[in-house]
Amino acid sequence: MTDLIPIRTTDMPAEMGVLLHDYPRDAWAANPHFAKSTRQWMRAHEKFRVLADHLHDQTQGFLDRNHDPDDFADHLGRYGTALVRNLHGHHHFEDRTFFPELSAVDPRFDAGLEILEKDHEALDRVLDDFSHIGSRVIKLVQLDKAAAREEAGLLITQTGAIRAFLDRHLGDEEDLAVPVILHHALRG
Template sequence: MLDTYTVRQDDMPQEMRFLLNHYPRDSWDAHPGFKEKTRHWLGAHQMFRRVAERIRLDTEGLLNNDMGLDGYAGRLSYYGGNLVGNLHGHHGWEDHSYFPELSAADPRFDAGLELLEQDHSELDKVLDDFTRTANRVIKLSALDEAQAYDEVGKVHATSEMIEAFLKRHLSDEEELAVPIILHHRLRG
């Protein structure tokens, strides 16, 4: 299952980070073109990172007997549904609204966009596997606790994979998009 995913290990190629040298991450907040819409977009990314981490930590808590199965199943349902639903919605909005705006403003974005779209496709596969496995654990928590515990290791491995994807993808996406936004004064 988990060996079928491709998480890029390298930074986005330098030619795709064309404006980042002019607009480094540590200067974004102070830039006059850094508006509330961009701040909210980055905030959504931070929320995804935190929720993915919460799922992994809760799973580790269950595996370490620091949490009961019933409490874990409820939290997995809540946080897992939140993460998957919001990531799908966020990526849909990016694909249909946000990315076309960036591409129209600066055609150089398109080279990075192809890489980001590949990430979205791979992440969708991981999220689908996570959803199936998490739902199985939630159902089994009421039917057969032993089987539920057998499946929890898969939830943990998949949650680690989600975190790895988000770490690589969101960082690259931010470092490609925000400099374009600042350079062209978009999202005002």
Template sequence: MLNTYTMRDHDMPEELRFLLHSHPRDTWEAHPGFKEKTRHWLGAHQMFRRVAERVRRDTEAVLNKDIALGDYVGRLSYFGGNLIGNLHGHHGWEDHSYFPELSAADPRFDTGLDLLEKDHADLDVVLEDMTQKANRVIKLATLDEGQAHEEANAVLPAAEAIEAFLKRHLSDEEELAVPIILHHRLRG
């Protein structure tokens, strides 16, 4: 669970939600500054949430013997690999392109950025741990099914941590960034 990893487990401080009251989440799509680029960014976040949930549920299913190990290994390889690779790419793009744009538009973003960048560094640790544990299960599946099944027990806490982390982090990121985008009419 989260206590196995060093990750922030509390919401973003209220003072960092400085434009959220002017631009609440339920008004974003109707705002004239809400453009396709922002919709795609939020869509990527939704995809990450769904895939993280899928990896966790599949791991629970193999541990409960609701799916065969071979099916699980295929799913873990495909969905786990895509989740990890795409999260690294997405966060790299945010850190090097997207967040600097928001910071230049509104310097108040910088305080929240410090928190988000720390989150990204913490998530990298969990993703690396998940990669090692998942790869071990995948390799063992052809060598020793019993041991591979046992090793899936180690994948579950990492999958749970990624899912919980994304639920909190992505919401915080969205509630900091989208109001700035709307307020300053960015990403058009």
């Protein structure tokens, strides 16, 4: 199943990082153009990372028999749904509003934005697989706890994939978008 997880393994083209040299990550917070909306956008990214890590850890705890199956199923339903819905909404906003805004002020980075949009499409497939497997685990907890643990073995692969995907994608997204925002004093 891991062979089917479409995580991009190539780096962003070097020319996509041209502004990152002038606006390094460790100086963003001190930049006067690092607006509240950009901080909120990055906080959402951090929440996605934390939630994906949490779901992975909870699934591993279930596999290790450290969690009550019913509690795990409830937890998976609540937090898994939150992750999927919020990521879909976040990426919809980026594809429809945020990326076009960046492209309008600096089309040099359109190739990078296209890569990020393709990442969104691939992440949608990963999230759909996670949702299907998660739903099966939740149903199996009520029917056959041993089968639920077997299915959770597939789920741990998905949560690991989501974590890896988010680490790769969100870092690239921030390294591309924030320097453009700071350079052009957007969103402030």
